[in-house]
Amino acid sequence: xxxxxxxxxxxxxxxxxxxxxxxxxxxxxxxxxxxxxxxxxxxxxxxxxxxxxxxxxxxxxxxxxxxxxxxxxxxxxxxxxxxxxxxxxxxxxxxxxxxxxxxxxxxxxxxxxxxxxxxxxxxxxxxxxxxxxxxxxxxxxxxxxxxxxxxxxxxxxxxxxxxxxxxxxxxxxxxxxxxxxxxxxxxxxxxxxxxxxxxxxxxxxxxxxxxxxxxxxxxxxxxxxxxxxxxxxxxxxxxxxxxxxxxxxxxxxxxxxxxxxxxxxxxxxxxxxxxxxxxxxxxxxxxxxxxxxxxxxxxxxxxxxxxxxxxxxxxxxxxxxxxxxxxxxxxxxxxxxxxxxxxxxxxxxxxxxxxxxxxxxxxxxxxxxxxxxxxxxxxxxxxxxxxxxxxxxxxxxxxxxxxxxxxxx
Amino acid sequence: xxxxxxxxxxxxxxxxxxxxxxxxxxxxxxxxxxxxxxxxxxxxxxxxxxxxxxxxxxxxxxxxxxxxxxxxxxxxxxxxxxxxxxxxxxxxxxxxxxxxxxxxxxxxxxxxxxxxxxxxxxxxxxxxxxxxxxxxxxxxxxxxxxxxxxxxxxxxxxxxxxxxxxxxxxxxxxxxxxxxxxxxxxxxxxxxxxxxxxxxxxxxxxxxxxxxxxxxxxxxxxxxxxxxxxxxxxxxxxxxxxxxxxxxx
Numbered sequence: 046x047x048x049x050x051x052x053x054x055x056x057x058x059x060x061x062x063x064x065x066x067x068x069x070x071x072x073x074x075x076x077x078x079x080x081x082x083x084x085x086x087x088x089x090x091x092x093x094x095x096x097x098x099x100x101x102x103x104x105x106x107x108x109x110x111x112x113x114x115x116x117x118x119x120x121x122x123x124x125x126x127x128x129x130x131x132x133x134x135x136x137x138x139x140x141x142x143x144x145x146x147x148x149x150x151x152x153x154x155x156x157x158x159x160x161x162x163x164x165x166x167x168x169x170x171x172x173x174x175x176x177x178x179x180x181x182x183x184x185x186x187x188x189x190x191x192x193x194x195x196x197x198x199x200x201x202x203x204x205x206x207x208x209x210x211x212x213x214x215x216x217x218x219x220x221x222x223x224x225x226x227x228x229x230x231x232x233x234x235x236x237x238x239x240x241x242x243x244x245x246x247x248x249x250x251x252x253x254x255x256x257x258x259x260x261x262x263x264x265x266x267x268x269x270x271x272x273x274x275x276x277x278x279x280x281x282x283x284x285x286x287x288x289x290x291x292x293x294x295x296x297x298x299x300x301x302x303x304x305x306x307x308x309x310x311x312x313x314x315x316x317x318x319x320x321x322x323x324x325x326x327x328x329x330x331x332x333x334x335x336x337x338x339x340x341x342x343x344x345x346x347x348x349x350x351x352x353x354x355x356x357x358x359x360x361x362x363x364x365x366x367x368x369x370x371x372x373x374x375x376x377x378x379x380x381x382x383x384x385x386x387x388x389x390x391x392x393x394x395x396x397x398x399x400x401x402x403x404x405x406x407x408x409x410x411x412x413x414x415x416x417x418x419x420x421x422x423x424x425x426x427x428x429x430x431x432x433x434x435x436x437x438x439x440x441x442x443x444x445x446x447x448x449x450x451x452x453x454x
Numbered sequence: 455x456x457x458x459x460x461x462x463x464x465x466x467x468x469x470x471x472x473x474x475x476x477x478x479x480x481x482x483x484x485x486x487x488x489x490x491x492x493x494x495x496x497x498x499x500x501x502x503x504x505x506x507x508x509x510x511x512x513x514x515x516x517x518x519x520x521x522x523x524x525x526x527x528x529x530x531x532x533x534x535x536x537x538x539x540x541x542x543x544x545x546x547x548x549x550x551x552x553x554x555x556x557x558x559x560x561x562x563x564x565x566x567x568x569x570x571x572x573x574x575x576x577x578x579x580x581x582x583x584x585x586x587x588x589x590x591x592x593x594x595x596x597x598x599x600x601x602x603x604x605x606x607x608x609x610x611x612x613x614x615x616x617x618x619x620x621x622x623x624x625x626x627x628x629x630x631x632x633x634x635x636x637x638x639x640x641x642x643x644x645x646x647x648x649x650x651x652x653x654x655x656x657x658x659x660x661x662x663x664x665x666x667x668x669x670x671x672x673x674x675x676x677x678x679x680x681x682x683x684x685x686x687x688x689x690x691x692x693x694x695x696x697x698x699x700x701x702x703x
Contacts, residue, residue, distance in 0.1 A: 055552045255535075256538075259533060260556070261508050262506050
């Protein structure tokens with residue numbers, strides 16, 4: 046027990062003392078914030094540029110051959126309609142840079158649904174702005190016969206829907222039900238990408254730096270593996286705690302912003318649902334899935350003679366974890382599909398598939414329990430293989446351990 | 455005669471279809487330097503790994519202090535394997551304390567021992583340095599420190615002076631002498647016969663997993679009618695696979 050504690054402490058501190066561990070942890074939220082920030086300020090800056098350009102649009106001519114454009118709308122835009130026979134002349138002015146642009150609505154506009162724009166430069170923002178102006182004049186002109194400005198706006202922009210859902214006669218929280226189990230999917234990927242890899246690195250580095258034989262003299266292989274596994278779980282908890290604190294802070298900020306914060310999909314932070322059964326299965330799939338992958342990674346590192354080869358072999362497991370995303374539509378909408386059923390129980394895909402299905406609630410209690418049981422079986426198997434591979438392959442420094450050697454007495 | 459620290463009797467090891475060690479018997483007593491010799495692939499490392507429970511013997515007895523070794527007895531053994539290395543991303547003192555704790559010392563005992571050892575071998579200022587920043591020779595001194603931490607009863611050194619300069623080689627041999635004088639038994643594996651002549655009380659020369667010479671240095675020399683261990687070693691490896699094992703257990 047004392048040695049197990051020593052191994053756990055050593056492995057845990059080795060990981061969390063690395064500056065790269067904290068750099069990556071801090072970099073993720075910083076990067077996300079930076080992306081949102083850049084996107085926000087970028088859009089703001091673009092808007093400002095468009096507004097500036099809009100002021101310069103006075104030097105744009107409009108010709109309507111279709112008869113669909115309202116002169117009042119054109120006038121409201123600060124522009125005037127030019128006679129139809131001036132197309133060539135105005136086009137030449139644009140080419141020579143004497144005019145900023147020309148919009149021509151042809152006589153077959155209703156049939157072909159195409160109109161022409163001529164610009165004096167190939168500035169991307171200007172192309173975009175004049176294009177929007179042309180479309181806007183057309184849309185508003187077409188909707189004008191509807192009458193009031195409100196009805197025109199409604200026809201142009203549509204309306205937002207408020208969805209109320211019921212289950213067994215009771216109103217449900219709709220999309221808000223997906224938030225908590227959905228977070229487990231995100232946590233699984235964070236854990237998978239960062240922590241599971243530590244098992245691979247931890248074992249393969251010991252082989253590569255040749256400290257393995259010295260360590261095995263003083264610790265049982267089983268204790269060493271279990272110690273490493275528990276250390277990685279502690280590392281994972283550290284990461285989850287770190288992100289949970291950040292998420293908590295973000296949640297409090299979001300709550301304090303109240304109605305001024307508009308979240309997508311009708312998410313209402315005050316209506317987030319904690320369903321015990323869903324959370325139980327989410328934790329189960331997360332923990333068992335994590336341990337299963339950690340076991341497979343350890344076995345891979347023990348079998349492979351070097352970190353490089355171990356990394357190559359491990360790509361199979363990464364593939365297993367990411368493949369479900371290529372089938373996400375089927376997983377979320379067609380739970381009875383035989384392929385969905387297969388990947389629900391197939392060990393390498395089962396953690397992600399079950400977490401996703403549990404999120405949208407298209408997996409029944411019995412199927413979830415059965416799938417968790419199968420996953421647990423594979424987890425035990427993966428840890429057994431890991432200990433066995435480690436006992437037999439830990440001192441194979443120059444060649445890979447043969448798979449047949451795993452099952453020999 | 456003192457009770458042997460190491461007792462190997464009728465030890466056989468077969469891996470797959472390959473016979474690695476065949477019917478090997480020897481024992482080692484406290485305060486003795488035992489030179490365990492043989493060419494590459496003769497079965498030395500496999501014997502040591504079997505003695506330390508890393509490999510499972512096919513048959514035979516391999517005892518340390520009267521019983522089969524288990525990591526619970528780690529404090530009594532120090533092992534410097536041929537394939538050796540340290541956690542390169544960790545600090546020197548942290549690595550030594552880790553191994554000390556694995557051998558059953560308290561963190562404080564391990565720290566005190568490590569600091570005293572680093573002082574002695576001139577690496578006191580490197581205690582907080584990462585292992586990867588040390589030179590090869592400095593790393594080797596730390597590896598020896600890891601092996602001798604806790605003053606083991608049995609020290610197994612596999613080519614301990616490989617790559618060391620003469621100054622550090624002398625330092626290492628002095629440390630071995632000192633441990634021996636404290637009563638530790640030393641299994642010394644080397645290809646440098648002058649070290650054998652200087653240090654060893656008894657020798658065993660292994661060829662193809664079998665003992666070809668075994669006894670005190672003087673007795674083996676007398677038996678082979680030779681003045682040097684090196685000549686005996688060469689003659690054994692030059693002889694046509696005769697199955698005659700010399701020496702007495």
